[in-house]
Amino acid sequence: MNPKFQDAITLFSKTTPYKAFNFFKLISSYYLSNLLAKPIHFGLPSSIAIEPTTSCNLRCPQCPSGLRSFTRSTGMLDQQLFARTIDNIYHHLLYLTFYFQGEP
Numbered sequence: 662m663n664p665k666f667q668d669a670i671t672l673f674s675k676t677t678p679y680k681a682f683n684f685f686k687l688i689s690s691y692y693l694s695n696l697l698a699k700p701i702h703f704g705l706p707s708s709i710a711i712e713p714t715t716s717c718n719l720r721c722p723q724c725p726s727g728l729r730s731f732t733r734s735t736g737m738l739d740q741q742l743f744a745r746t747i748d749n750i751y752h753h754l755l756y757l758t759f760y761f762q763g764e765p
Contacts, residue, residue, distance in 0.1 A: 672755065683707060683753045708756035711746070713738045 686704030694701045715735045717724070747757075 676755065677752075679752055680707070680755055684755065705750065705753040707753060708758070709750070709754060710758040710760065711738065711743065713743075713759060 683704045684707050687707060690701050690703040714737050715733065716737070
């Protein structure tokens with residue numbers, strides 16, 4: 662089976678009417694903002710990226726983690742903060758990326 666088709670089936674199987682309505686609100690606000698030439702925002706994010714750690718043992722020259730140049734503290738994501746965040750927004754999300762600049 663075509664991987665793109667399989668991805669579409671997986672996404673469709675995870676979509677609820679509430680998530681679809683939220684996504685419709687986001688798309689509507691985008692087009693309305695373009696039409697009126699001013700920022701308008703409806704809905705909540707349908708996709709987020711969570712950084713589980715800012716720690717990394719690599720020294721990649723393009724990455725703030727590898728360069729040790731973060732202005733925030735280095736460490737692991739608090740599990741209770743993660744649980745609270747997901748509990749508050751999972752109704753809206755279609756995608757969750759569990760990676761950013763640290764090395765999970």
